[in-house]
Amino acid sequence: MQLSRADLADFAYFLAIAKHGSFRRAATSMGVTTSALSHAITALEGRRGVRLLNRTTRSVTLTAAGEELRAAIEAPMQVIAAAGETLDRYRDAPAGRVRINVLEDAVELLLKPVMPIFVDRYPEVAIDISVSNRMIDVVGSGFDAGIRYGGTVPEDMIAQRLSPDLSWIAAASPAYLSRFGAPTDPQDLQNHRCVGIRLGNDQVYQWEFERGGSECAIATPGPLTVDASHAAIAFGLCGSGIIYATEAALRPHLDSGALQPILKDWASAGSGFHAYYSGRRHLPTGLRLLIDLIKEVQPLRS
Numbered sequence: 001m002q003l004s005r006a007d008l009a010d011f012a013y014f015l016a017i018a019k020h021g022s023f024r025r026a027a028t029s030m031g032v033t034t035s036a037l038s039h040a041i042t043a044l045e046g047r048r049g050v051r052l053l054n055r056t057t058r059s060v061t062l063t064a065a066g067e068e069l070r071a072a073i074e075a076p077m078q079v080i081a082a083a084g085e086t087l088d089r090y091r092d093a094p095a096g097r098v099r100i101n102v103l104e105d106a107v108e109l110l111l112k113p114v115m116p117i118f119v120d121r122y123p124e125v126a127i128d129i130s131v132s133n134r135m136i137d138v139v140g141s142g143f144d145a146g147i148r149y150g151g152t153v154p155e156d157m158i159a160q161r162l163s164p165d166l167s168w169i170a171a172a173s174p175a176y177l178s179r180f181g182a183p184t185d186p187q188d189l190q191n192h193r194c195v196g197i198r199l200g201n202d203q204v205y206q207w208e209f210e211r212g213g214s215e216c217a218i219a220t221p222g223p224l225t226v227d228a229s230h231a232a233i234a235f236g237l238c239g240s241g242i243i244y245a246t247e248a249a250l251r252p253h254l255d256s257g258a259l260q261p262i263l264k265d266w267a268s269a270g271s272g273f274h275a276y277y278s279g280r281r282h283l284p285t286g287l288r289l290l291i292d293l294i295k296e297v298q299p300l301r302s
Helices: 005-020 023-030 034-048 064-088 104-121 174-180 186-191 229-237 247-256 285-297
Strands: 053-055 060-062 096-102 125-131 145-149 158-161 166-172 195-197 207-211 214-218 224-226 243-246 260-262 268-270 273-277
Touching (some): 060 064, 125 285, 166 207, 186 214, 195 229, 224 229, 229 247, 243 247
Parallel strands (some): 096 125, 096 145
Antiparallel strands (some): 053 060, 145 273
């Protein structure tokens, strides 16, 4: 049977489903509706007279024929996709769509200063940004890349540094310090109200401090625990407790006096922001341009 244009399009849909194991996630990654994706696969199976997927209400798996089809077309389809990206370089203006998953802090500290320039310079590039502090499989979830702190980037990914290392400090509002006083040593935090930090892997973070070669990690007590920086800062501003964050994220509130740094000589250095992506994929032009612009602007340069 001769290969048709419909087959080529439906092969791409089939590979997306095979990768995600879900019609919904595959449809999101391909920019189509779940219904359209389902109809396309049904049509492909009908034209070829073979069932490619086992579908239940809980899962989608490949049949033996589906496994054989994926093995046969996956590499050639990646070559075709890479060729399309290569052709984009010859356009007068770059175009395309890039999906990235980023930390909350990266939006304010990295992307906010850069995006006005990016959208003016590359108006035909669409950047789809998902903001999450949770640790996810960016490739398995249909993203082209992620932005995380360097120490949390998966080892099997290619990483590019986007910022210098960041200084982490504790801070509190004048009202809190007036009422409870300021700790003079990290161990004193155990006698204070602290706003805990829940990490993307659901663990509660122990605040890290260092001074003159001495290091410590403190399991801070307190009635509040959050998983987002804006929530921690809000609770710090209203005097609910001592908070811990990057100095860059706290800078506007430190400059205004709404928050005051504590244990300044115990500030800890942490790995800066990194972009990361799979080395098995061709780097999308839009992603490359975004990374290059962040490095050009250097929003967090010292």
